[in-house]
Amino acid sequence: GAVVSQHPSWVICKSGTSVKIECRSLDFQATTMFWYRQFPKQSLMLMATSNEGSKATYEQGVEKDKFLINHASLTLSTLTVTSAHPEDSSFYICSAQRLAGESLFFGPGTRLTVL
Amino acid sequence: DAKTTQPPSMDCAEGRAANLPCNHSTISGNEYVYWYRQIHSQGPQYIIHGLKNNETNEMASLIITEDRKSSTLILPHATLRDTAVYYCIVRSPTGGGTSYGKLTFGQGTILTVHP
Numbered sequence: 001g002a003v004v005s006q007h008p009s010w011v012i013c014k015s016g017t018s019v020k021i022e023c024r025s026l027d028f029q030a031t032t033m034f035w036y037r038q039f040p041k042q043s044l045m046l047m048a049t050s051n052e053g054s055k056a057t058y059e060q061g062v063e064k065d066k067f068l069i070n071h072a073s074l075t076l077s078t079l080t081v082t083s084a085h086p087e088d089s090s091f092y093i094c095s096a097q098r099l100a101g102e103s104l105f106f107g108p109g110t111r112l113t114v115l
Numbered sequence: 116d117a118k119t120t121q122p123p124s125m126d127c128a129e130g131r132a133a134n135l136p137c138n139h140s141t142i143s144g145n146e147y148v149y150w151y152r153q154i155h156s157q158g159p160q161y162i163i164h165g166l167k168n169n170e171t172n173e174m175a176s177l178i179i180t181e182d183r184k185s186s187t188l189i190l191p192h193a194t195l196r197d198t199a200v201y202y203c204i205v206r207s208p209t210g211g212g213t214s215y216g217k218l219t220f221g222q223g224t225i226l227t228v229h230p
Contacts, residue, residue: 095159
């Protein structure tokens, strides 16, 4: 149990375009999903927390208009990187939590490369 | 959330026990100790967590000192596939506030299991 998937697993796009990344909890309903990004040789950095049906809460320094998060259902959250630039190239990872206080389970990550 | 301190790297021989230490001297009473690991280019994998009692599951054992200021993750029979970055994280699952439920990753310990 506790499987989280992400799609796509990798994506290459041109500078200025937008990219959408999906995060799904496959065998449980996730009340909360978290989005992280990880640059090479660095640790994971939390970007935002999303609760189903409400607006995401962004960490300090993360532009909410650039990284749009939608958590429309209990099994799906999406992260859209708008007007992507090469500095947005990174490994984006989501995690999901069934209920408050329970363990978080992570997706396999999405590697974004912006040319 | 309380911060944690881990050695940057450790080595272990295949088949031997790997003991990964973690200091969390400022941990609060309601904060849990979580361990995750990340194999290269994958999402983090949940290993184990505990509050104050020692815990064991099919992957590992978690030993938490009586004062809860430090803990040790034990992989009883390390294999080459256990080579990964291991993260010790202190998490407050409840209680509100901006840190509620979050997992904040540090730099972790790079464990290398060699033949």
